Amino acid sequence: MNPTAVISRRREHAGDTKSPSTWRRSALRRAPVTKRGAHQWTRAPRNERSDELAAQVGRRLNGASGTLAASVLFDSGIEHYVGAFHNPAMITPLITAAASLAASLHGVADRRPAAHRFRDTVYAAAALAGCAGTAFHLYNITKRPGGLCWQNLFYAAPVGAPMAMLLSGSLGFLAERVRDTDAHEDPKILGLPAGRTLAAATSAGIAGTVGEAALLHFRGAFQNPLMLAPVTIPPVAAALLGRASLDSSDRARPFTRWWLRLTAALGFLGVGLHVFGVHRQMGGWRNWRQNVMSGPPIPAPPSFTGLAIAGLAALTLLESRGE
Amino acid sequence: MRQFEEADAVDFVVVGTGAGGAPLIAGLAEAGFSVVGLDAGPFFRPLEDFASDETAQRQVFWTDERIVDGANPIVMGDNNSGKAVGGSTVHFAMVSLRFRPEWFKARTLLGYGADWPIDWQEIWEYYGRAERLLAISGPVTYPWGPPRPAYPYREHQLNGAAEVLARGCEAMGLAWTPTPIATLSAPRGDAHPCVYRGFCRVGCSTNAKQSQLVTSIPRAIRAGAEIRDLAMVGRIEVDEAGRATGVHYLRQGRWRFQRARNVIVAGYAIETPRLLLNSANAQFPEGLANSSGLVGKYLMTQSNQAVFGKMDQEVRSYKAPPSLTVTEHWNYCDEKDFFGGYCWMAQGPLPIEWVNVLTGSKGLWGRALREEMKDYNHQVGLKMVGEMLPDPRNQVTLTDELDQYGLPVPRITYSWGDNDKAMIAHALDQMQMGLEAAGARDVFRQENDTCHLYGTARMGFDPETSVVDADCRSWDIPNLWICDGSIFPTCGGVNPSLTIVALSLRTVDRIKALASRGDL
Numbered sequence: 019m020n021p022t023a024v025i026s027r028r029r030e031h032a033g034d035t036k037s038p039s040t041w042r043r044s045a046l047r048r049a050p051v052t053k054r055g056a057h058q059w060t061r062a063p064r065n066e067r068s069d070e071l072a073a074q075v076g077r078r079l080n081g082a083s084g085t086l087a088a089s090v091l092f093d094s095g096i097e098h099y100v101g102a103f104h105n106p107a108m109i110t111p112l113i114t115a116a117a118s119l120a121a122s123l124h125g126v127a128d129r130r131p132a133a134h135r136f137r138d139t140v141y142a143a144a145a146l147a148g149c150a151g152t153a154f155h156l157y158n159i160t161k162r163p164g165g166l167c168w169q170n171l172f173y174a175a176p177v178g179a180p181m182a183m184l185l186s187g188s189l190g191f192l193a194e195r196v197r198d199t200d201a202h203e204d205p206k207i208l209g210l211p212a213g214r215t216l217a218a219a220t221s222a223g224i225a226g227t228v229g230e231a232a233l234l235h236f237r238g239a240f241q242n243p244l245m246l247a248p249v250t251i252p253p254v255a256a257a258l259l260g261r262a263s264l265d266s267s268d269r270a271r272p273f274t275r276w277w278l279r280l281t282a283a284l285g286f287l288g289v290g291l292h293v294f295g296v297h298r299q300m301g302g303w304r305n306w307r308q309n310v311m312s313g314p315p316i317p318a319p320p321s322f323t324g325l326a327i328a329g330l331a332a333l334t335l336l337e338s339r340g341e
Numbered sequence: 342m343r344q345f346e347e348a349d350a351v352d353f354v355v356v357g358t359g360a361g362g363a364p365l366i367a368g369l370a371e372a373g374f375s376v377v378g379l380d381a382g383p384f385f386r387p388l389e390d391f392a393s394d395e396t397a398q399r400q401v402f403w404t405d406e407r408i409v410d411g412a413n414p415i416v417m418g419d420n421n422s423g424k425a426v427g428g429s430t431v432h433f434a435m436v437s438l439r440f441r442p443e444w445f446k447a448r449t450l451l452g453y454g455a456d457w458p459i460d461w462q463e464i465w466e467y468y469g470r471a472e473r474l475l476a477i478s479g480p481v482t483y484p485w486g487p488p489r490p491a492y493p494y495r496e497h498q499l500n501g502a503a504e505v506l507a508r509g510c511e512a513m514g515l516a517w518t519p520t521p522i523a524t525l526s527a528p529r530g531d532a533h534p535c536v537y538r539g540f541c542r543v544g545c546s547t548n549a550k551q552s553q554l555v556t557s558i559p560r561a562i563r564a565g566a567e568i569r570d571l572a573m574v575g576r577i578e579v580d581e582a583g584r585a586t587g588v589h590y591l592r593q594g595r596w597r598f599q600r601a602r603n604v605i606v607a608g609y610a611i612e613t614p615r616l617l618l619n620s621a622n623a624q625f626p627e628g629l630a631n632s633s634g635l636v637g638k639y640l641m642t643q644s645n646q647a648v649f650g651k652m653d654q655e656v657r658s659y660k661a662p663p664s665l666t667v668t669e670h671w672n673y674c675d676e677k678d679f680f681g682g683y684c685w686m687a688q689g690p691l692p693i694e695w696v697n698v699l700t701g702s703k704g705l706w707g708r709a710l711r712e713e714m715k716d717y718n719h720q721v722g723l724k725m726v727g728e729m730l731p732d733p734r735n736q737v738t739l740t741d742e743l744d745q746y747g748l749p750v751p752r753i754t755y756s757w758g759d760n761d762k763a764m765i766a767h768a769l770d771q772m773q774m775g776l777e778a779a780g781a782r783d784v785f786r787q788e789n790d791t792c793h794l795y796g797t798a799r800m801g802f803d804p805e806t807s808v809v810d811a812d813c814r815s816w817d818i819p820n821l822w823i824c825d826g827s828i829f830p831t832c833g834g835v836n837p838s839l840t841i842v843a844l845s846l847r848t849v850d851r852i853k854a855l856a857s858r859g860d861l
């Protein structure tokens with residue numbers, strides 16, 4: 019395959035003011051050489067796709083997955099250290115998150131459009147570990163006195179945390195599926211248009227992460243008004259992405275893009291605010307060895323960044339489709 | 342801090358800066374009155390002055406000489422009275438429970454004790470305000486009583502001891518809940534959240550504890566009130582017209598006089614009657630506000646018995662605030678053959694306190710005591726807070742002995758009634774069942790402890806049967822007010838301070854209302 023081949027995508031909507039993105043700008047017609055290519059060309063010329071698109075979106079998704087994996091790696095590292103790794107299984111997220119992070123870095127560096135078996139395996143394992151972790155954490159909650167009650171939702175193993183592992187694995191897996199798509203097809207996931215599937219999955223992921231942030235910030239009594247940010251900004255992003263996933267047009271969605279970028283920035287801002295939150299514990303950063311554990315989790319907020327990146331990738335896919 | 346001249350009459354002088362006094366000082370100063378708060382204890386700066394040391398921290402207790410007698414003499418000191426700006430709240434255990442509504446009409450609805458001259462609906466409002474003032478960390482929904490709003494801060498994580506209570510209750514089919522407690526589960530203003538080291542009852546060195554010292558007192562000072570510490574009030578002066586004119590107090594070795602247009606006494610249930618009785622003059626030979634003869638009478642304490650045992654696994658019950666779970670089941674269930682209610686809470690005695698329990702209740706000494714102390718990390722306990730019934734024979738009187746201030750030492754007379762004993766027996770059985778159901782072994786009982794003080798200047802409906810009216814104003818002297826634990830006609834089966842704070846906030850509103858219509 020020619021890695022520089024790009025499709026020329028005609029914009030036929032009157033009044034569409036979307037500025038062409040990079041891959042569109044270097045428009046070069048690609049020769050219809052692959053298996054079903056010729057047929058595709060004639061039947062639906064707008065439905066063309068390029069390997070570069072696949073590679074680019076795939077790499078972005080690898081990046082999204084990696085961001086989530088890094089968040090999980092450091093967060094579960096701290097939390098499970100606090101729990102003294104009293105159950106040997108508590109080492110699992112460290113291994114899967116580290117592997118997922120490695121796979122993601124590999125994916126980001128890999129400009130080839132195709133899926134990679136190593137990455138695929140790691141991502142699938144990470145997603146499975148995320149599912150198992152969720153089950154484990156649920157079990158941990160229900161075996162305590164009170165069962166499913168606020169006390170245990172606040173302080174037992176957090177249900178939401180392994181979900182981030184699941185999301186990292188799933189996004190990585192989707193990244194590989196996008197890369198894997200036949201050159202002349204719209205990327206598909208499980209037979210569904212990849213952009214829409216990804217938008218829906220990311221929307222759900224953001225919603226879940228909002229749930230986790232809401233729970234923990236509620237536990238903190240929203241004592242600082244900025245604690246409202248992750249329960250107000252990302253939900254809008256989730257809603258916008260959800261709507262995009264239901265909508266088959268390829269129109270530009272500048273507002274959604276803008277909002278996703280805001281959500282991505284929030285992930286970084288959150289790290290800063292959590293660093294400040296650690297300072298608000300007794301002894302502040304002078305007593306960092308204790309307060310990094312008892313204060314707000316510094317590595318957690320970038321989950322939003324990872325998901326927002328995935329959302330942006332989903333938009334790119336949606337906007338490239340010609341259904 | 343603003344300072345007032347002693348010769349200039351301030352609008353209010355408040356004796357005592359604890360749960361009753363401090364919210365009044367802050368509220369009245371914020372309403373524009375000139376206020377001086379006097380306290381016999383020091384103005385501590387916990388971050389610098391408090392040590393994580395049980396012995397050193399005896400500095401916060403009221404350990405002046407007192408004579409105790411009766412069939413069940415009350416042990417005074419650590420477990421019931423403080424001497425500091427902030428009062429006993431500086432070393433209280435922070436449990437912040439509301440009364441059961443029926444208790445405000447105990448005589449009419451439940452057939453014992455006395456009715457309060459205030460409706461529960463009104464107090465319910467003030468409970469909410471008190472909880473916001475103290476940023477109580479509590480459960481999202483409370484299992485007993487009429488609906489209440491969610492607590493301002495979320496419940497704390499349970500420690501090992503709290504979990505044992507929960508397991509015991511679940512085995513017995515009783516409801517339990519994380520305790521609403523006045524220490525922060527998240528930052529508030531300059532204060533850091535609780536660090537769970539468990540030194541609460543000897544004074545919190547981090548200021549996570551929302552005592553009056555860190556809540557109302559700073560507000561009072563900001564609003565222009567003056568707090569004078571190490572100022573022991575010995576006498577209230579009353580003029581010929583029968584109005585209070587100020588207070589005599591000892592500070593820096595010299596008796597002084599602060600003039601005031603109103604005097605509020607908030608010295609808690611021993612010192613308040615002692616001051617009123619000691620202020621007797623020709624016009625009021627039986628003491629101030631005492632035409633009913635009830636000043637000092639109807640003293641109540643609460644039963645504070647416990648059961649302790651050992652778990653196989655480590656519990657480290659002394660970590661974190663001591664009472665992180667509670668069951669109020671027997672406060673709300675009337676199927677029992679005694680009057681009144683009780684709750685029980687998880688326990689976490691510090692080492693010296695624990696040695697006292699082992700020597701006092703188990704009779705251990707020497708080698709046996711040392712061996713037993715090795716299991717300190719495995720020890721767990723449940724402790725009741727039970728309603729004792731008001732009885733006029735339980736009382737505070739003055740003796741001829743003089744203390745270090747030259748003031749008559751109070752005599753505190755106390756005997757349990759049959760109802761009190763029946764409740765204690767019931768509670769000990771229930772708690773033992775709970776502890777054993779949770780898996781504790783070697784269970785033993787601590788049968789003699791009491792806590793909290795009430796009732797020696799009771800509020801009521803008329804001057805014959807009470808000392809103050811519903812506004813905490815004394816019937817006899819219109820500019821003399823009493824607002825602390827001593828005004829309770831009944832004590833209920835929960836810890837007192839939240840109710841004291843709620844009454845204090847209400848009194849601020851009542852004084853403002855009376856002032857605005859020229860009735861002060």
Ligand SMILES: Cc1cc2nc3c(=O)[nH]c(=O)nc-3n(C[C@H](O)[C@H](O)[C@H](O)COP(=O)(O)OP(=O)(O)OC[C@H]3O[C@@H](n4cnc5c(N)ncnc54)[C@H](O)[C@@H]3O)c2cc1C
Nearest residue numbers: 357359361381428429434435436574608612825826836838
């Ligand atoms: C160890 C301990 C644990 C407790 N735990 C709880 C709990 O968990 N929950 C709860 O609700 N309650 C608890 N309490 C009880 C609670 O602290 C008191 O009931 C409450 O503080 C009483 O409020 P008060 O205003 O009546 O008196 P205090 O808060 O005691 O204030 C009285 C103040 O008046 C001062 N004073 C007295 N006489 C004079 C005088 N003549 N001149 C100058 N100053 C004077 C004293 O120095 C003191 O500072 C606890 C108490 C103790 C001691």
Ligand code: SF4
Nearest residue numbers: 535536538539541545
């Ligand atoms: S456990 Fe919390 S409330 Fe108690 S002394 Fe320590 S910081 Fe203060």
